[in-house]
Amino acid sequence: MNASTSQDRFCEELTALLPRLRRFARGLARDAADADDLCQQTVERALKSRQSWQDGTRLDAWVYRIMRNQWIDEVRARTRRSQTFTHEEEGANVGTPGDRDAENMVELGNVGRALARLPDDQREAVVLVLVEGFAYKEAAEIIGVPQGTLTSRLGRGREALLRELGEIA
Incomplete structure (x- = not known):
């Protein structure tokens, strides 16, 4: 080539x-x-x-x-x-199609706000594995931590997200 x-x-x-x-x-x-x-x-x-x-x-x-x-x-x-x-989130929805389901947008906003409240290390792990779909090993390499550390951060992040979203007490 x-x-x-x-x-x-x-x-x-x-x-x-x-x-x-x-x-x-x-x-x-x-x-x-x-x-x-x-x-x-x-x-x-x-x-x-x-x-x-x-x-x-x-x-x-x-x-x-x-x-x-x-x-x-x-x-x-x-x-x-x-x-x-x-920055205010002015114009965050400019250009989005009007036919989107409003309830889904509200829930997505709730998830986004809950994700933003996570500590940086947990948010990074959650985004790489749960949102981007990287394998644990790959995500650990991207972040530069052992796989066990990534797994711990991901577990704590998932639990914190569920708590923020009212899914667990």
């Missing part, structure tokens, strides 16, 4: 990942604008670092790790600057 074909395939696969990357970014950032910025920064970094990706390995896990590291860097930078961003 020549370099041009390999580059084209890389770009196609990266483009196909965009919906999943945006969802993961939203889980990390908890804010739509920050999530969009994070997604863009991640794609830029992936394109610049294309040569460091090993052909034949999972592109999604590689890009998710880039996104997670990018987010950690952003949180650290914000902390150093001592700035707090508290």
